Amino acid sequence: MRKMDIANLAPANHRVLRDINEAMVLNVIREKQPISRIEITEVIGLEGSTVSKIVTRLLADSLVYEEGVGEVSPQGGRKKRYLHINPNKARAIGVDFRPSGYTVALSNFRGQIQRSVDLPASRDPQEAIAAIAAQVKKILDSCAGESVEGIGVSLVGLVDPKEGRVLAGEGLGWGEDVPVGSMLRQELDMDIPMYFENGAWLGALAETWFGKHARPPRNLVFLDIGEGIGSGIIIRGQFYHGSMNGAGEFGHIPLHPEGPLCSCGARGCLEAYAADPATVQRYKELCRSRSGAGSARLAGVTIDDVIARALEGQAEGVEALQEKAAYLGRGIMPVIYSLNPEIIVLGGPVTRAWDLIHPIMLRELSQRAPRFYLDNLTLITTTLENRPSLVGAIALVLARSFAVPSIASLG
Numbered sequence: 001m002r003k004m005d006i007a008n009l010a011p012a013n014h015r016v017l018r019d020i021n022e023a024m025v026l027n028v029i030r031e032k033q034p035i036s037r038i039e040i041t042e043v044i045g046l047e048g049s050t051v052s053k054i055v056t057r058l059l060a061d062s063l064v065y066e067e068g069v070g071e072v073s074p075q076g077g078r079k080k081r082y083l084h085i086n087p088n089k090a091r092a093i094g095v096d097f098r099p100s101g102y103t104v105a106l107s108n109f110r111g112q113i114q115r116s117v118d119l120p121a122s123r124d125p126q127e128a129i130a131a132i133a134a135q136v137k138k139i140l141d142s143c144a145g146e147s148v149e150g151i152g153v154s155l156v157g158l159v160d161p162k163e164g165r166v167l168a169g170e171g172l173g174w175g176e177d178v179p180v181g182s183m184l185r186q187e188l189d190m191d192i193p194m195y196f197e198n199g200a201w202l203g204a205l206a207e208t209w210f211g212k213h214a215r216p217p218r219n220l221v222f223l224d225i226g227e228g229i230g231s232g233i234i235i236r237g238q239f240y241h242g243s244m245n246g247a248g249e250f251g252h253i254p255l256h257p258e259g260p261l262c263s264c265g266a267r268g269c270l271e272a273y274a275a276d277p278a279t280v281q282r283y284k285e286l287c288r289s290r291s292g293a294g295s296a297r298l299a300g301v302t303i304d305d306v307i308a309r310a311l312e313g314q315a316e317g318v319e320a321l322q323e324k325a326a327y328l329g330r331g332i333m334p335v336i337y338s339l340n341p342e343i344i345v346l347g348g349p350v351t352r353a354w355d356l357i358h359p360i361m362l363r364e365l366s367q368r369a370p371r372f373y374l375d376n377l378t379l380i381t382t383t384l385e386n387r388p389s390l391v392g393a394i395a396l397v398l399a400r401s402f403a404v405p406s407i408a409s410l411g
């Protein structure tokens with residue numbers, strides 16, 4: 001990875017300028033492929049001859065390839081040749097730890113997943129990590145002779161990204177302070193770069209990196225609605241982690257001082273009203289009070305069941321999700337006021353009922369936020385085809401090959 005310290009760019013030498021221009025051209029190709037040299041020149045405003053020289057270097061390094069010819073112009077100008085990122089230049093492995101299970105996946109240089117294996121969750125971290133390491137080894141064996149850039153790992157809870165430690169959070173059921181990074185290194189026993197991050201942050205990275213947006217968002221908040229409410233914040237194209245990696249805990253914004261008890265020990269947090277367990281609980285209450293459904297019948301109900309029943313039109317399911325959406329709408333207000341993002345992206349099971357929850361969130365927002373904020377805000381569900389945390393784990397590896405100053409501080 002090309003490390004560049006943005007604070008020390010002032011006496012930029014030619015090498016640094018060349019690297020920045022090259023990264024800019026490479027990223028324009030990544031975002032807009034297929035694209036011609038002339039179009040690149042128009043997008044980034046560099047001289048045509050400079051772009052041509054950079055493209056020649058990228059072609060020589062096999063980072064990009066050329067294909068396709070456009071129409072010959074009526075004036076008899078040259079045909080356009082289009083540039084693409086070479087998907088086979090390198091590969092990345094993504095590992096996604098979730099409370100319900102784990103996934104190991106292989107992607108190409110464009111972030112397209114080529115193979116993935118799902119593993120069951122385990123209460124024993126050593127057992128879980130050994131199973132994951134075995135799958136990673138299998139994948140690496142099958143990639144013999146190809147360049148695998150590294151392993152990106154998505155974790156749950158408060159994470160130290162440098163060491164890959166899960167500092168707090170009962171999400172994986174392993175207790176506090178689990179050194180996942182060093183355990184995985186020990187199991188793998190090989191020299192391969194590894195990068196770690198919390199899954200909600202990786203959702204944010206995945207949206208900016210692989211999301212389907214008219215232009216890549218620079219100020220984005222990703223809200224992961226699940227067992228808890230996690231978030232990832234990207235400001236000016238960079239993660240904002242806070243001083244101790246503790247930023248973005250919007251799930252613990254207090255909505256009511258005497259509300260239900262939250263996992264953090266306080267009362268009335270957004271999470272205690274709007275995370276999935278609260279929604280399942282509310283659904284059960286509604287079923288009991290309306291139809292007298294017994295506890296035994298409701299015991300195994302999951303958020304997936306509630307969503308499925310709501311989508312079938314069952315009144316209790318619809319109402320439980322509508323209440324969740326109203327709390328989410330209110331809970332998003334502090335996010336908007338404190339960070340003024342251009343886009344808020346929601347991930348998690350409930351986004352399957354987007355048509356049901358989106359209008360209610362908008363209604364709550366419009367009752368509270370001045371038009372100025374809402375007119376400039378996009379509130380959407382994830383645009384990714386695969387799970388955001390897994391896609392983000394892959395992006396965490398690949399982004400390094402495209403490093404420009406704004407993302408050079410990812411690690």
Ligand SMILES: [Zn+2]
Pocket residue numbers: 251252253262263264265266269271
């Ligand atoms: Zn809380």
